[in-house]
Every structure is written in C-alpha cells, then in structure tokens.
Amino acid sequence: MRAQSEAHAPSRMVSETDELCQKIRRRKPSIYSELLRENILEVLKCSFPRFGTALAPGKLDEIASHFLSRHGAKRPQFHHIATEIVEFAHRGHELSKPLICLLEYEWILLSTEIDSARIQAPQLSGNTNWDTSKISLNPTAEIVATPFDITLVDIPVELDGTEQNYVYAVYRTVKHTVVTRSLSYVDYCLIDLIRREGEVAFNALVSAPPVQLTTDAIRQWVIEQSQNGLVICGTEC
Amino acid sequence: MKENALGIGLRSELLEALCIQPAREDIDFLEIAPENWMGIGGRKRDQLDILADKYPLIAHGLSLSIADTVPLNVGFIRDVCSFLNDYGISIYSDHLSMCRDSSGYLYDLLPVPRRKENIEYLTGRICQVQDIVGRQLVLENISYYHRYEDQMPEAEFLAAIAEQSGCGLLLDINNVYVNSRNHLEDAVAMVRCLPSNAIVYYHVAGHLELEDGSLLDTHGTKVGEEVVRLGHEVWGWHGPRPLLLERDNQVPSLDELIREVGDVQKSIAAGDRYACSI
Numbered sequence: 001m002r003a004q005s006e007a008h009a010p011s012r013m014v015s016e017t018d019e020l021c022q023k024i025r026r027r028k029p030s031i032y033s034e035l036l037r038e039n040i041l042e043v044l045k046c047s048f049p050r051f052g053t054a055l056a057p058g059k060l061d062e063i064a065s066h067f068l069s070r071h072g073a074k075r076p077q078f079h080h081i082a083t084e085i086v087e088f089a090h091r092g093h094e095l096s097k098p099l100i101c102l103l104e105y106e107w108i109l110l111s112t113e114i115d116s117a118r119i120q121a122p123q124l125s126g127n128t129n130w131d132t133s134k135i136s137l138n139p140t141a142e143i144v145a146t147p148f149d150i151t152l153v154d155i156p157v158e159l160d161g162t163e164q165n166y167v168y169a170v171y172r173t174v175k176h177t178v179v180t181r182s183l184s185y186v187d188y189c190l191i192d193l194i195r196r197e198g199e200v201a202f203n204a205l206v207s208a209p210p211v212q213l214t215t216d217a218i219r220q221w222v223i224e225q226s227q228n229g230l231v232i233c234g235t236e237c
Numbered sequence: 238m239k240e241n242a243l244g245i246g247l248r249s250e251l252l253e254a255l256c257i258q259p260a261r262e263d264i265d266f267l268e269i270a271p272e273n274w275m276g277i278g279g280r281k282r283d284q285l286d287i288l289a290d291k292y293p294l295i296a297h298g299l300s301l302s303i304a305d306t307v308p309l310n311v312g313f314i315r316d317v318c319s320f321l322n323d324y325g326i327s328i329y330s331d332h333l334s335m336c337r338d339s340s341g342y343l344y345d346l347l348p349v350p351r352r353k354e355n356i357e358y359l360t361g362r363i364c365q366v367q368d369i370v371g372r373q374l375v376l377e378n379i380s381y382y383h384r385y386e387d388q389m390p391e392a393e394f395l396a397a398i399a400e401q402s403g404c405g406l407l408l409d410i411n412n413v414y415v416n417s418r419n420h421l422e423d424a425v426a427m428v429r430c431l432p433s434n435a436i437v438y439y440h441v442a443g444h445l446e447l448e449d450g451s452l453l454d455t456h457g458t459k460v461g462e463e464v465v466r467l468g469h470e471v472w473g474w475h476g477p478r479p480l481l482l483e484r485d486n487q488v489p490s491l492d493e494l495i496r497e498v499g500d501v502q503k504s505i506a507a508g509d510r511y512a513c514s515i
Contacts, residue, residue, distance in 0.1 A: 007361050009306035010354045016385055017306055020347060021338035031382040031453070036345050072341030076300035076313045077272045081344060116278035176280035 025069045033068075040064040040081070047082040048106045054099060054155055063089075082110055098155045101146045108142050108170050112178050115140040119174045122226045124233050133202040135222055136232050137194050141171035143183075151180060173229040181230060186211050190221065194231060202233075238293060238328075241506075242479035243498050244268055246297070252284045254491040260291040263495050268295045268481050271329075275320045289324050295438070295481070296321055297407075298331035300342065303362055303376065304349035305335035311369065318370040328437060330375035330407045333359075333395065348381035351394040356401060363402035375405035375437045380412040380444075380454035384420060391416070392430030405437035408475075410468045411460070411483075415444050415452040425470050433475040441468060441501055442483040457486030460501050468505035477506065 024032045041064040045052050052060050063085075071088040073081070086107045089095055095103070117139035147163040148156050156163075167183045169191060183191065189211045194200050200208075206218050213221070225231040242265035245251070255267075267288060274285055288294075298317065302310070321329055334346040349355065366374050378395060388394075399406055408431065417424035443458030460482065482498035489497075 007358055009358050010352075013350055013352070013355050013358070014306045016350050017304075017335060017347075018338060020383055021340075021343065024343065024347075025338075025340070032345060032347065036343055039344055068343075073344070074341055076302075076310060076337075076342055077275060078270070078299065078344065079273060079277065084342075114277040114279050114281065116276055116282070118278065172279060176283070 027065060027069065036068055037061075037064050040067050040085075043081045044085060047085070047110055048103055050153075050155075051099065051103045051106055054102060079110075079114060082107055096157065097159050098148060098157070101148070101150065102155055105144060105146065105150050105170075108144060109178055109180075112140050112142060112170050112172050113176075115172060119172060119229070120232050120234075121174045122229070122233070123235075124223060124226050128233070129235060130202045130219060132235050133222075134199050134234050135194055135202060135205060136199045136234070137191065138171040138173075138230050138232060141169050141191075141195075141230060143188070143191065143195070144168045144170055144180075151182070169230055171230055179229065181228065186213065186221070187225075190218075191230070238266060238479050240477045240479065241502065242266055243495075243502055244295065244479060244481040245494050245498055246481065246483045246485065247288070248485065248488050249281075250488040251491050251494070252281070252288075255291075256284050256287045258491075261495065263499060264292070266293045266295055266479065266481075268297045268483075270299050271296045271317050271320050272298060272300050275316055285324075294324055294326050295328045295330065295479075296324075296326045297377075298329070299346070300336055300344075301331035301366065302335050302337040302342075303331060303366065303374075304333060304359060305337045307337065307339055309362055309365060310337075314366055314369045321370060321372065327372065328375060329370055329372050330377060330405075330437070332379050333376040333398070334379045346379045348379060348383055348385070350385040351388040351391060352385075353389060353397075356394070356397050359398055360402040363398065363404045367403070373403065373405050373437075375407050377407035377409050377440065378412050378416075379409070380415040380419075380452075382419065390427070390430065391422075392427045396430060396432050396435070399432055399435040404435075406431060406435045407438055407440060408436050408471065408478075409440040409442070410471055411440065411442040411444055411464045412454060414461070414464045414467050415454045418452050424467050428467070428471050429474055431475070436475050436478055438479040438481060439468070439471065440481050440483055441465075441498075441505075455486055456483045459497060465501055465504050468501070469508045472505045473508075480505070 023030060024036060027033045044060055044064060067085060067088050073084040075084055086103055089100060089103055119138060145165045145167045147159050147165060149166050167188050169181045169183055172178050193208050206215050222231060222233055226233045244266040245264060247267045247269045332346050335349060336343050336346055363374055395406060413424050413427055416422060441460045441464060442456045443460050445453045445455045445458060447453055480502050484494055
C-alpha cells in the first residue's frame with residue numbers, strides 16, 4: 001500500500017490527544033507532567049551547568065515548567081532541546097542580561113562540540129611558503145562578545161550599561177577539545193577580516209587596514225593561532 | 238541478522254569502552270537513537286563511525302510522532318533517511334505513539350487512542366514514512382500511563398495496523414508487563430494476539446515499582462524476573478528474534494550490561510529461573 005496525500009485525523013482523536021497534551025503542558029497532576037518536566041530539568045542541568053547554579057533556588061524548576069506550558073518546540077532532535085530552551089529564554093522568560101549571556105555562551109560550547117564541520121590539522125611547517133599561503137578560520141569558530149568576563153566563576157547580578165566588552169573565540173580543536181580563547185583588539189580585527197573574506201592570502205592580511213603590524217608580527221600571529229587551532233593555514237594550489 | 242542476535246542500546250557512557258575494544262563476539266548489534274546522532278560532528282561522530290565499522294546498527298527513533306494529529310515532519314523523516322543510508326542501517330524502528338501537539342514537540346512518548354476509526358489514518362501515515370525512508374517502519378508498543386475511554390485491545394490494534402500498513406512490530410516485553418500490571422491486563426493473552434510474522438525484534442528493560450504499586454518504565458534497573466518469565470512465553474509463542482537490552486539510567490559497565498543481556502536471553506529461551514538482583 002502506497003501513501004496517498006496525508007489525511008486528516010478523526011476529530012475525536014484530535015480532541016482527545018489535544019486534551020491529554022494540554023493537561024500535560026498545564027501541569028495537571030499526572031505521571032507524564034512530572035516525567036516531561038524532569039526531562040527538561042535534566043537537559044537544563046546537563047547542558048547549562050553554570051547557568052543552573054547561577055540561578056536562585058527554585059528558578060530552574062520554574063523555567064522547566066514554563067518551557068513545557070509556554071514553548072512550542074519545533075526541533076525533533078534531542079540535542080536541540082538546548083537550542084529550544086535558549087529560544088524560549090529569549091522570547092518567554094524574564095532573565096537578567098548576564099544570565100542570558102551565560103545561557104547563550106553555554107549553548108555555544110555545546111553547539112561547537114557537536115558542530116558537523118571537519119577540522120584540518122595544522123599544516124604549518126618550517127618550509128611554509130608565505131607568499132602562497134591562505135589563511136582561513138577554524139570552521140567551528142564562533143566569536144562571542146559579553147559585557148563581563150564569561151570565564152569567571154561568578155557572573156554579575158545585573159549590568160549598568162557601563163561595562164566593557166569581552167571578546168572570545170569559541171572553537172573545537174582537531175582533538176575535539178572545545179576552547180574559549182580571549183581575543184585582543186588585534187586578534188579580533190584579523191579574525192574578523194578572515195571571517196568576512198572566508199579565506200585570505202597571507203599577503204592580504206599583512207596589508208589589511210585595521211591593524212598596523214609588521215610582516216614578521218603577522219607571521220608570528222598566524223603561527224600562534226594556527227598552533228592554537230583557531231586559524232587554518234593552507235597553501236594555494 | 239541472525240534470529241537469536243543480541244544487542245544493547247548505545248549510550249554515551251558506553252562509547253569509550255566500545256571504541257577501544259575490538260568488535261566483541263558476545264554482542265551482535267547496537268541500537269542507536271537517530272535523534273541523538275543525526276547531523277552532529279566532533280568526537281561523538283568519530284566514535285559512531287568507529288562503531289559502525291565494528292557492529293551492525295539498528296536505528297530506534299524517539300521523535301517520529303507517527304500517531305499525532307498534525308502533518309508529519311517530512312523534512313525530519315528525510316534527514317532520518319539520509320542518516321540510515323549513510324550508515325547502511327536497514328532496520329528503522331520508532332514507537333506507536335505521539336510526542337507532539339499543534340504547539341510543538343513534548344519529547345516524550347504519549348499514547349494514541351486505540352480505536353478502529355483511527356487505524357486508517359495511522360496506516361496512511363506509516364505508509365508515507367515507509368515511502369520516504371524506503372524501508373519498512375518497525376513500531377514499538379509503548380508503556381502508557383493514560384487510558385482513553387472505549388479503546389480496543391492493544392494487540393488487536395497493533396495487529397490491524399501491521400496488517401494494513403505492512404509495518405513491522407518491535408515487541409517491548411517490559412512494556413507489555415508494565416501495562417499489564419498498571420492496567421490489570423493479561424500480558425500473555427496480549428502477546429499471543431500479535432501476528433508472529435510482523436515481529437522484527439524484541440526489547441527488554443528494567444522498570445521501577447512506585448510506592449502505590451504501579452510500575453514505571455525507567456530503563457534504570459536490571460530486567461525483572463517477571464519480565465523474563467513473560468519473555469519465555471513470547472519466545473515460546475512467537476519464536477526467537479534479535480533481543481535488545483535497553484538501559485538508559487544508572488548505566489552499568491559494558492561488561493555487566495552484555496552479561497545481563499546474555500543471561501536474559503538464556504533464561505528466556507530455556508525458561509530457567511533468572512537471578513535478578515537490583
């Protein structure tokens with residue numbers, strides 16, 4: 001039997017299943033309400049460990065309950081429940097800016113860990129021909145800017161708008177370690193240029209307007225960032 | 238796959254041990270939830286690639302939501318199909334359940350009302366999925382904690398769906414037992430009503446007894462002796478099939494898990510008393 005175009009469900013089936021789901025979402029007492037809430041709570045704790053400990057007692061349970069009752073998750077994959085939670089936090093839950101930053105940062109760590117991109121091993125050697133070298137960014141790299149030092153254990157309770165920005169690159173190395181690297185202004189300018197262009201010739205990087213560095217300094221920067229795994233240096237064919 | 242094949246569910250906790258060992262002779266296959274592996278990279282993907290070279294894989298989905306009342310998520314099903322093709326997976330199972338309403342996904346397995354008038358609708362959706370994935374869809378009986386009114390017997394419902402859609406059945410022996418205890422049903426009668434020729438493989442798992450005496454399908458303990466006894470009935474009635482042990486919580490060591498599934502199969506096949514210490 002081959003499928004025809006999808007039929008509508010019988011009306012009684014629709015009303016009965018809707019009623020069950022609504023009861024679960026509204027946390028009417030049932031095993032399902034508890035199981036689902038526990039599932040979401042578990043994802044929150046595992047995926048966002050620092051966020052969970054930064055919240056006031058009871059707040060995590062509240063977020064799990066509100067997620068169930070208010071959020072329509074569109075992604076079937078279980079590793080995307082964390083993504084749905086971040087979307088929900090943006091749209092439907094009152095969280096302070098530092099907490100949202102922390103949630104997003106932990107989501108980026110997760111997302112980077114399972115990013116489907118393949119990462120090349122560093123290819124620089126003593127024989128590198130810099131005239132034909134092309135520099136690209138690690139394909140898993142994300143640039144993150146936060147109004148406080150995200151690497152500190154404690155985050156501020158609130159922000160007053162006068163904070164400086166901290167900029168980081170989060171990426172996965174060829175050995176699958178997820179790294180958060182603090183970026184200086186020079187780092188950021190060079191990485192932003194590489195990111196915008198996709199791939200940049202070494203000579204173009206040397207003549208890039210945002211930063212004035214000597215050729216040797218840029219070369220040293222490329223070597224260091226290549227060893228760190230943040231940029232990939234290949235040779236033009 | 239041989240009819241008495243043994244398998245375990247692939248959990249993150251087991252990855253390292255499975256990857257560093259040569260292919261073991263005491264298990265024949267691994268079962269994976271495609272939703273946990275599709276579209277990912279990094280270490281986990283590399284580990285899956287290693288394991289796919291060592292063991293046949295069965296895909297056991299969680300999010301198909303075949304029995305909900307909103308249009309099938311065709312994009313997702315196509316992604317599942319690509320994943321099955323990439324890993325050469327021939328058996329694709331999921332649950333006869335729903336995990337979604339018109340608002341979105343709920344990430345749990347909810348029961349469908351078992352009525353004659355729902356069979357044609359469900360059959361059409363199953364056929365649509367089978368067309369997209371290019372394989373038979375195998376559906377598992379779930380443990381359920383909600384009863385709709387005026388339902389037909391579960392086995393009759395499953396048999397009608399299997400017959401009309403051509404889908405296979407994944408008989409979860411623990412779920413049959415849990416439902417029989419929670420809803421005062423006859424477990425042996427239920428399994429005997431199922432069509433043998435539709436049953437593709439068996440699941441066994443552990444459950445938890447709550448204070449009120451009801452059972453919860455937790456996959457967090459060893460397989461109970463009553464489930465093994467029911468498994469013996471199933472084995473005797475429907476014959477041997479590949480047997481998979483599910484363990485999702487408090488996962489023991491790989492050696493312990495493999496020993497358990499081997500012991501369970503021996504007891505199910507022979508009808509021996511199964512020594513279960515939780």
